[in-house]
Amino acid sequence: MSDRQSPAPTHEAPEPIGDELARWVTELSSALGLPGAHVAAGGELLALTREVAHGVTRPAGPLATYLVGLAVASGRTLDDAVAVTRETVARWGR
Numbered sequence: 001m002s003d004r005q006s007p008a009p010t011h012e013a014p015e016p017i018g019d020e021l022a023r024w025v026t027e028l029s030s031a032l033g034l035p036g037a038h039v040a041a042g043g044e045l046l047a048l049t050r051e052v053a054h055g056v057t058r059p060a061g062p063l064a065t066y067l068v069g070l071a072v073a074s075g076r077t078l079d080d081a082v083a084v085t086r087e088t089v090a091r092w093g094r
């Protein structure tokens with residue numbers, strides 16, 4: 001745990017991702033052999049990454065997003081994985 005007091009999570013609203021980022025996600029999904037483009041969750045995942053980076057430590061953001069992806073691949077819903085991650089961030093600085 002960190003010695004510093006973490007700010008309360010903001011639960012930022014997902015922002016729509018731009019055309020270039022949507023194209024990148026579609027291209028990478030195809031290259032990785034993933035079915036369809038997973039662009040719909042992009043804004044939610046970007047907001048979550050930002051929350052983790054500010055609530056824990058910057059490098060934790062992308063790692064948390066990766067772990068959310070693994071959780072979803074293992075059968076959790078995206079909403080559940082995001083909620084659990086936010087709850088964990090909220091407890092982190094206490």
